[in-house]
Amino acid sequence: MRLLALVALLLSLPAVVLAGDLTVSVRDAAGRPVRDAVVTVHPAAGASGPIRFAWPLRVTQQQLQFQPYVLVVPVGQAVSFPNLDRVRHHVYSFSRGNRFEIELYxxxxxxxxxxxxxxxxxxxxxxxxxMLAYIRVVDTPFAAKTEASGDVVLRNVPAGAATLRIWHPTLNVRGNETSRAFTVTAAAGRQTFSGDFSGRAAAR
Incomplete structure (x- = not known):
C-alpha cells in the first residue's frame, strides 16, 4: 500500500522541465559566419514572466550612423535614441505595427x-x-544576436518541443526570417543554420 501511495504521489507532481544552454551557429551559403542574425527560441509550452536582456536598449547616433546596426528588444519596452553627432537627426520608421517618428533634435x-x-x-x-539600422522586437526571453563568430548562446532554454527562428536583414527568404521545429534536450546542445544572405536589406 505504501508503494502504491508513493507512486500515486509521484504521478501527481508536476513534471520537472530541465533547462540548458543552447548554442546556435549561423553561416552563409559559403560557410562563413553571419553577424547580427537574430536568433529566437519559442518553447511550445510558452514562457512566462517579464523579458529582460543584459544589453542596453539604446540606438546611438554617432558619426552619421546608427549604433548598433541590429538591436534585440522585448515587446513593450522603450528604446532610447541619444544623438552624439554635431548635427540634428530626425529618426523614423514606416514598419508595420511599429511606425514612429522622432522629429529633429x-x-x-x-x-x-x-x-x-x-x-x-x-x-x-x-x-x-x-543611416539605417534594425530593431527586432521579440516576445520570448530566449533571444539574442550572433557575434562576429556567427554564434550565439541562449541561456536556460527549457527542454521540450520548440521553434527556432533566424532573422537577418539580408536573409534571402520571405520576411527575412526562417523557422524550424526542434526538440530542446536537457543539455540543450547546438543547432546550426546555413542560408542565403545575399538579399537586399529590408526597406524602412
Whole structure:
C-alpha cells in the first residue's frame, strides 16, 4: 500500500522541465559566419514572466550612423535614441505595427520610443539617407544576436518541443526570417543554420 501511495504521489507532481544552454551557429551559403542574425527560441509550452536582456536598449547616433546596426528588444519596452553627432537627426520608421517618428533634435539630446508589437523595425534618418539600422522586437526571453563568430548562446532554454527562428536583414527568404521545429534536450546542445544572405536589406 505504501508503494502504491508513493507512486500515486509521484504521478501527481508536476513534471520537472530541465533547462540548458543552447548554442546556435549561423553561416552563409559559403560557410562563413553571419553577424547580427537574430536568433529566437519559442518553447511550445510558452514562457512566462517579464523579458529582460543584459544589453542596453539604446540606438546611438554617432558619426552619421546608427549604433548598433541590429538591436534585440522585448515587446513593450522603450528604446532610447541619444544623438552624439554635431548635427540634428530626425529618426523614423514606416514598419508595420511599429511606425514612429522622432522629429529633429540635436547633440547630446535623447529621445525614446516604446515598441508595442513584435516584428522588425527598420529605422532611418529623414535628413541623412545613409543611416539605417534594425530593431527586432521579440516576445520570448530566449533571444539574442550572433557575434562576429556567427554564434550565439541562449541561456536556460527549457527542454521540450520548440521553434527556432533566424532573422537577418539580408536573409534571402520571405520576411527575412526562417523557422524550424526542434526538440530542446536537457543539455540543450547546438543547432546550426546555413542560408542565403545575399538579399537586399529590408526597406524602412
Amino acid at each position: 540635436g547633440r547630446d539630446e535623447t529621445r525614446s520610443h516604446t515598441f508595442r508589437a513584435p516584428g522588425t523595425v527598420a529605422i532611418g534618418c529623414n535628413i541623412h539617407d545613409q
